[in-house]
Amino acid sequence: MTTLESAFLRILGFIPTYTRTPWLHVNELMLSVMADLRYHVIGASIVTDDKVYDSPERSWKSFELFVDGLDGGGSIVLAHDSQENTAAKLVGRMIKEVESRGLNGMLIFNL
Known part of the structure; x- marks a missing residue:
């Protein structure tokens, strides 16, 4: 995610804070990591x-x-x-x- 964040910052000038997981698949570990990175995971x-x-x-x-x-x-x-x-x-x-x-x-x- 940090590589993606760097690209967003370079291209868009900001880092989005909302994300949708591929195929809407989530688990507790992923949600925990995304929360640590201050992302809002949406379905x-x-x-x-x-x-x-x-x-x-x-x-x-x-x-x-x-x-x-x-x-x-x-x-x-x-x-x-x-x-x-x-x-x-x-x-x-x-x-x-x-x-x-x-x-x-x-x-x-x-x-």
């Missing part, structure tokens, strides 16, 4: 599986998972802006759905 309460459904024909399933997650009270979404259909289609649909419910989107560090 996701809505998983869109957008990497699985990354095609125009299948991206509807990611949106369906998003809506189901919202209906279930979820508030933190896992979606990947590096996925073509997520960036081109899913994000816009998610924003419209959030707005239609009178909700607001925000960045994690604003929570």
Whole structure:
């Protein structure tokens, strides 16, 4: 993490304090180390599986998972802006759905 922090500081000018673990996997040791490094480890309460459904024909399933997650009270979404259909289609649909419910989107560090 300290090598990554150095790169963030050089490139961004600051070190982020929020992180999501790969595949959302955590254990007590990892959480302890991250706490010592003063990181906030976040999870996701809505998983869109957008990497699985990354095609125009299948991206509807990611949106369906998003809506189901919202209906279930979820508030933190896992979606990947590096996925073509997520960036081109899913994000816009998610924003419209959030707005239609009178909700607001925000960045994690604003929570």
